[in-house]
Amino acid sequence: MARALLAVGGLLVLLIAVLIAAVALTEEDETRAVDNLLAENISREVATAEDNRRRVELAALTDFAWDEVLIVREGTPPEQLDEALGAEFEGGLNYDIESGELFVFVRDGEVVRYADYRGRGRFALDEPVTRFSRDEAVFEVNDLVAQPVGGRE
Numbered sequence: 801m802a803r804a805l806l807a808v809g810g811l812l813v814l815l816i817a818v819l820i821a822a823v824a825l826t827e828e829d830e831t832r833a834v835d836n837l838l839a840e841n842i843s844r845e846v847a848t849a850e851d852n853r854r855r856v857e858l859a860a861l862t863d864f865a866w867d868e869v870l871i872v873r874e875g876t877p878p879e880q881l882d883e884a885l886g887a888e889f890e891g892g893l894n895y896d897i898e899s900g901e902l903f904v905f906v907r908d909g910e911v912v913r914y915a916d917y918r919g920r921g922r923f924a925l926d927e928p929v930t931r932f933s934r935d936e937a938v939f940e941v942n943d944l945v946a947q948p949v950g951g952r953e
Contacts, residue, residue, distance in 0.1 A: 833891075834891065834914060834915060834916055835913045835914065835915045836915075838861070838862065838903075838913060838915040839915035839916050839917070839918055840918065841861050842856075842858070842861060842903065842915055842917060842919075843917055843918040843919035844919075845861060846917070846919050846921050846939075846941055846944070846946055847919050847920070847921065847944070849939075849940075849941040849946075850941045850942065850943070850944065855938050855939060855940050855941075855949060856938070856939045856940075856941060856946060857937065857938045857939075858903070858932075858934075858937035858938075858939075859934050859935075859937060862905065862913075864905070864912060864913060865907050865912070866905040866906060866907045866912055866913070866934060867906065867907050867908065867933065867934055868905075868906050868931055868932060868933050868934065869903055869904065869905050869906070869931075869932050869934075869937050870884055870885070870903075870904040870906065870929055870930070870931050870932075871901055871902070871903055871904075871923060871925060871929070871930050871932065872901060872902040872903075872904065872928065872929050873901060873923070873925050873927075873928050873929070873930075874900050874901055874922075875928075876928040876929060880928050880929055881902070881904070881929055883929075884929040884931065885904070885906070885911065886909070889904070889911070890911070891904075891911070891914050900916050900917040900918055900919070901916070901917040901922070901923050901925075902914060902915075902916050902917075903915045903916070903917065919944070920944060921941065921944030921945060921946060922944070922945055922946070923939070923945075923946045924945050924946065924947045924948070925948075930948075932948065936948070936950060938950065
């Protein structure tokens with residue numbers, strides 16, 4: 801009886817090892833998906849900021865650690881985002897950057913999350929990809945145009 805249990809246990813260990821090897825060998829590069837809830841929160845805050853006479857602070861809308869955000873103006877070629885990141889953007893773009901601004905949140909040089917702007921307004925940006933520190937990512941909205949408040953790095 802003990803030999804049979806030992807044989808079955810050994811076979812299970814072997815099958816689990818084969819399964820782990822198969823997963824490891826067929827694993828593709830992981831891509832991140834757009835954070836839909838964050839995208840909707842940003843869009844809603846911009847839409848209601850003007851009515852409520854307040855600023856939109858990206859730090860207040862996020863519940864994760866980040867130290868800078870890159871805001872990509874709509875119509876910007878993906879290569880410019882890659883250049884600004886210093887690496888290829890591995891987000892799953894199931895939409896086009898033409899649909900609105902893209903917010904790429906970075907911590908220690910690594911992308912942690914990203915979201916697209918889905919509102920009717922726009923962000924007044926000087927460059928196709930504009931970098932803001934966590935403290936600088938504050939916008940004042942007037943006529944659905946979000947202007948950065950203060951200076952940038």
